[in-house]
Amino acid sequence: MSKSRFFKFTSGSLVAMLVAIGSGAAQAAEMGAKDEPIKLVMAEWTGQHVTTHIAGALLQRIGYKIEYVTAGGYPQFTGLADGTLDVTLEIWMNNVGDIFPKVLKEGKVEDIGQLGLQTKEGWVYPKYMTDVCPGLPDWTALTKPGCVQALTSPDTFPNGRLLDYPADWGSRSAQIIKDNNLPLTTVPGGSEGAMVAELESAVAAKKPLLMMFWAPHYVFAEADMGWVTMPPCKSQDNDHCINPPEVHKVVWSGFKGKWPAAYEFLKAFRQDAASQQQMILAIDRKGQDIDTVVNAWIDQHQAVWQPWVQEATR
Template sequence: MSNTYASNKTDVISIPLNNWMSQRVLSHALGNIIEGYGYTVTYHDMPASDQWGAMQKGLVHFQIEIWQQSMSGQYNRMVANNMIVDLGVHSVVVREEWWYPKYVEELCPGLPDWQALNKCSKLFSKDSDPSKGVFYTIDWNYQDADLIRALDMNFTIERLQNEEALWQKLEEAWLNKKPIILINWTPNWTDLHIPGRFVEFPTYSIECETDVSWGINPNLLHDCGNPKKGWLRKAGWPQLEKSYPCVYDLIKKIDFSQRMIADAASFAVFDGNSEAKAAKRWAIKYRNDIAKWVDTSCSTQ
């Protein structure tokens, strides 16, 4: 594949940076590869909810971490309407769910069962309202309020400003061995550094979202947990293949493992590196995998 179409250095590849660390670090790592193809790369901070329209218009060119539970609705709709293109699925299996550090099981017997959690709800309360447990999350829509309502959970939701604030809450609880329940996902840096478990809610089924009569609450939807084996996908601007075939080919080839994603987050969140430095460290560790994705005929180096 010739790199002549990359010879115009005014060509700019735009990459969205979302509000979780593995996506940001891996986007920088891929941006470095694409710069080696002769393109200028720019990064745009944006919540996941804003990236879809931007990708449709070519204001950003691709997204390498689309998580099933939090993003499949928008993703499926836009692919079906040819507003974005599917660029494949990673081998890794992902999960997004309520989570707690392992030591909490000593304080709340019966975990990870959700009914045991509900019986222990006051363990997770704040002084301002000792009657209800607090579930910490960010600005992502997992239908947690619907879940609480449908399962009659004695919990309230506190939405923190960003991922950093979430990990600060976790660190504070961890250091003091205090009970905490929060949104988490795997792969993530916690896989490597903080033993913990996901809460086991009633098993997910699509009927849980569409059929009120399904499940343990015959009057409400969302009386189940999230998928335990979700997919992680890639998508791009509809004109990506035609306009930037080397970039298109690269994104199609990349395939993240559980450890690749956990390390990307860990190098920044746990080790304290900047996103750019974490991306370079990640690229060194996974250089053999990267070599399989890169088309050397695209490179200008």
């Protein structure tokens, strides 16, 4: 729905609309400090950008001011803890490092629940690699000399190379490799974009590649990829294992008191993998502007997001 056709809410009209559509709701939450911008964290991957821009666009149309702030995977928690950042909407809970549990325990941030994103994470490979690594997807195929040789690079010789997440995302692969004595060495990717570029180059040249990756992502709509059946995780701490992660929403501890209606909205806010993957494809492969893609989704899915707004009446 275009901005010209979208019902623009003031704090008063928001309350009136919520009372009208929120059957049985007794009172709408207060808007709070609607003249102060809510600072939303922008992380390093497109899927998170989509999630954040959908929430931001709807908050703006409700009547809030929004500011998008770029922050790294771990540094964002420091900003949320001291109130210089307000919201981060796509925290993959198996990749939070040590800072998040600390500030959560101290009550400086609040976990406001799961995003609802259906996820997958692990080691992936182009399926043509079964020619040089017979036995895939079983992880033991990665120990065979021919497979190791195919994956070897100058910086990992004599081990095979595993393209890992960027350094500030953390690495669980290195510990799993060590625990299982695998002939592999992790090499951190520079960014999501750099990892995808290397994958696309490898696929075009039919070159062997093993990499840590996640879904939802548009690459799985374009390349025939396999998921390795992972080796055992022997860590006493499950956070160091590689499993399909939960994805949570986190806010600064003072958020609810400052922006009550926005807090209720964000608690109700959800994102599904199928929708996100299509939007990622439109942005990263088709070159469409993220605001255009997000506004189109909002236009076509009022029945999806209207209940999130209704939650602000509770």
